[in-house]
Amino acid sequence: xxxxxxxxxxxxxxxxxxxxxxxxxxxxxxxxxxxxxxxxxxxxxxxxxxxxxxxxxxxxxxxxxxxxxxxxxxxxxxxxxxxxxxxxxxxxxxxxxxxxxxxxxxxxxxxxxxxxxxxxxxxxxxxxxxxxxxxxxxxxxxxxxxxxxxxxxxxxxxxxxxxxxxxxxxxxxxxxxxxxxxxx
Amino acid sequence: xxxxxxxxxxxxxxxxxxxxxxxxxxxxxxxxxxxxxxxxxxxxxxxxxxxxxxxxxxxxxxxxxxxxxxxxxxxxxxxxxxxxxxxxxxxxxxxxxxxxxxxxxxxxxxxxxxxxxxxxxxxxxxxxxxxxxxxxxxxxxxxxxxxxxxxxxxxxxxxxxxxxxxxxxxxxxxxxxxxxxxxxxxxxxxxxxxxxxxxxxxxxxxxxxxxxxxxxxxxxxxxxxxxxxxxxxxxxxxxxxxxxxxxxxxxxxxxxxxxxxxxxxxxxxxxxxxxxxxxxxxxxxxxxxxxxxxxxxxxxxxxxxxxxxxxxxxxxxxxxxxxxxxxxxxxxxxxxxxxxxxxxxxxxxxxxxxxxxxxxxxxxxxxxxxxxxxxxxxxxxxxxxxxxxxxxxxxxxxxxxxxxxxxxxxxxxxxxxxxxxxxxxxxxxxxxxxxxxxxxxxxxxxxxxxxx
Numbered sequence: 196x197x198x199x200x201x202x203x204x205x206x207x208x209x210x211x212x213x214x215x216x217x218x219x220x221x222x223x224x225x226x227x228x229x230x231x232x233x234x235x236x237x238x239x240x241x242x243x244x245x246x247x248x249x250x251x252x253x254x255x256x257x258x259x260x261x262x263x264x265x266x267x268x269x270x271x272x273x274x275x276x277x278x279x280x281x282x283x284x285x286x287x288x289x290x291x292x293x294x295x296x297x298x299x300x301x302x303x304x305x306x307x308x309x310x311x312x313x314x315x316x317x318x319x320x321x322x323x324x325x326x327x328x329x330x331x332x333x334x335x336x337x338x339x340x341x342x343x344x345x346x347x348x349x350x351x352x353x354x355x356x357x358x359x360x361x362x363x364x365x366x367x368x369x370x371x372x373x374x375x376x377x378x379x
Numbered sequence: 380x381x382x383x384x385x386x387x388x389x390x391x392x393x394x395x396x397x398x399x400x401x402x403x404x405x406x407x408x409x410x411x412x413x414x415x416x417x418x419x420x421x422x423x424x425x426x427x428x429x430x431x432x433x434x435x436x437x438x439x440x441x442x443x444x445x446x447x448x449x450x451x452x453x454x455x456x457x458x459x460x461x462x463x464x465x466x467x468x469x470x471x472x473x474x475x476x477x478x479x480x481x482x483x484x485x486x487x488x489x490x491x492x493x494x495x496x497x498x499x500x501x502x503x504x505x506x507x508x509x510x511x512x513x514x515x516x517x518x519x520x521x522x523x524x525x526x527x528x529x530x531x532x533x534x535x536x537x538x539x540x541x542x543x544x545x546x547x548x549x550x551x552x553x554x555x556x557x558x559x560x561x562x563x564x565x566x567x568x569x570x571x572x573x574x575x576x577x578x579x580x581x582x583x584x585x586x587x588x589x590x591x592x593x594x595x596x597x598x599x600x601x602x603x604x605x606x607x608x609x610x611x612x613x614x615x616x617x618x619x620x621x622x623x624x625x626x627x628x629x630x631x632x633x634x635x636x637x638x639x640x641x642x643x644x645x646x647x648x649x650x651x652x653x654x655x656x657x658x659x660x661x662x663x664x665x666x667x668x669x670x671x672x673x674x675x676x677x678x679x680x681x682x683x684x685x686x687x688x689x690x691x692x693x694x695x696x697x698x699x700x701x702x703x704x705x706x707x708x709x710x711x712x713x714x715x716x717x718x719x720x721x722x723x724x725x726x727x728x729x730x731x732x733x734x735x736x737x738x739x740x741x742x743x744x745x746x747x748x749x750x751x752x753x754x755x756x757x758x759x760x761x762x763x764x765x766x767x768x769x770x771x772x773x774x775x776x777x778x779x780x781x782x783x784x785x786x787x788x789x790x791x792x793x794x795x796x797x798x799x800x801x802x803x804x805x806x807x808x809x810x811x812x813x814x815x816x817x818x819x820x821x822x823x824x825x826x827x828x829x830x831x
Contacts, residue, residue, distance in 0.1 A: 265389065265390065268393040271397055274398060275401055275404070275417075278416065279595075284412070285411060286410075286412045290411075291415060293416055294417075294418060294419050297416060298419035301393060301397075301423065302534075305534065306388065308535070309488065314482070314488070314625045315483075317490070327533070331419055331423060332419075335419050336415070338415060339415045342414055343411075359408075
């Protein structure tokens with residue numbers, strides 16, 4: 196076997212570690228998604244000024260630089276709090292694209308945390324991840340539809356029903372998460 | 380083969396935390412939009428938890444061809460048998476300066492597929508295979524690895540602890556430098572070969588025209604001489620014989636900028652080893668017997684043999700040379716039980732004083748000895764060392780100055796060798812030895828005194 200090893204283009208800023216094309220693309224996607232989330236927030240009636248946008252962009256770059264740390268969790272937690280505090284309506288359809296943005300961003304962070312900065316993702320992995328994203332997006336769409344229906348109908352005791360359903364889900368999560376340990 | 384348990388990842392912690400935060404806020408504030416926001420994280424966290432791997436993954440590595448030549452490529456296969464739930468293999472191969480990986484830096488990722496029946500595969504197990512191309516840049520015995528592998532579950536929720544697999548030893552045979560030789564080897568004394576021996580016989584090189592003796596072949600009759608003299612005359616030839624060539628390699632030091640990656644100037648040992656490979660291939664191809672002695676490094680002595688299998692053995696010995704690995708060898712061991720070689724070729728950069736006395740010792744025993752100079756060019760130039768990674772406190776100018784002093788000593792050693800009748804010729808590939816061997820052959824016909 197004597198095939199030549201192909202060269203790849205890498206991006207290096209100053210003395211920093213070189214970044215591969217895939218990682219640069221993921222970095223850009225993560226920043227665009229944060230700005231996209233803020234766009235949804237603004238469209239939903241939330242307040243986003245120039246300073247907020249600037250801080251968010253810088254924060255997004257910081258998050259995207261260290262995807263394997265708790266920084267993305269803190270960043271996206273802050274964005275959720277921002278939404279909860281500034282969006283005044285109880286239900287808006289803009290929550291659906293914002294949720295999808297959050298889903299894609301979470302996946303992008305997880306992919307970026309997989310390997311070194313100049314690592315290459317395979318086409319098979321990307322295709323499979325997109326397929327799974329579509330499945331989850333479909334589920335989220337269904338939940339949004341249910342929420343919108345409940346919000347529109349305003350049935351008596353509706354908060355109690357939702358709360359009870361969530362408690363059941365939480366209990367089930369606790370069960371599946373703690374049932375047995377993996378052998379060492 | 381190695382196994383490891385599974386641990387939760389930062390991605391799963393993020394999914395659970397964001398999902399929980401959104402859900403609690405939705406309940407506390409009575410906000411369905413927050414529930415919609417939290418829903419993808421809840422789904423992802425649940426999916427990750429439900430598909431959590433329950434048993435350990437098994438990973439193994441396999442190297443394709445273990446013996447390759449310089450510049451050739453082999454493959455390292457990392458194969459994982461994944462338990463139900465796990466569906467991704469990532470692996471990192473520790474870098475080695477003498478080999479180059481594709482993908483770069485040896486990082487691999489491979490999604491799982493259903494396992495085929497195998498010794499370690501159980502029902503529901505899946506299999507992930509990642510393959511790395513390994514190209515050898517320099518001769519030697521680089522170790523490909525160790526490999527650190529991890530196995531991940533869907534949504535990157537759980538990953539195995541690092542699975543460390545030992546490296547696989549690769550034997551990189553030296554590339555044969557381009558070489559050919561027209562001049563015959565002096566003192567050919569074997570039975571079969573292409574070199575002209577000193578005795579008459581059935582060969583191809585003209586000796587003389589002599590009177591016919593019973594037993595001479597009729598096709599050898601020289602009709603012109605027979606007609607002129609009135610007696611039958613025949614053309615006689617020298618017998619063709621094989622010769623015994625001894626290659627002595629200087630492995631006391633490796634001089635130059637190491638690593639030998641493509642594009643860099645080869646070191647002295649690179650030149651020595653590649654020249655030895657070229658010489659061995661040439662002499663074995665024409666039917667001669669070749670022996671190899673390595674001075675200054677632990678290495679087996681190869682007795683003189685001919686044929687392709689001998690070439691394989693020689694290349695193997697050359698690939699295993701580690702410079703300076705035998706600190707107690709002053710070169711005397713190389714002079715023991717040499718046999719009676721027709722030609723001794725000493726390949727050395729002549730930077731170690733021990734080697735000069737070794738060469739003088741071989742020459743004093745009456746063997747026809749030629750020193751092939753394999754010192755890299757430009758060692759005394761500052762520009763050569765500016766490209767190298769130097770230890771702290773050493774500048775390229777200092778190093779170049781030190782080398783100029785050493786090169787002066789080397790010039791003295793070369794002059795000493797020439798003064799005792801041992802020619803020194805620079806290795807330049809094609810025809811490097813032709814002129815010098817013709818001179819040696821001429822001189823070899825004269826009688827001389829030797830110490831045996």
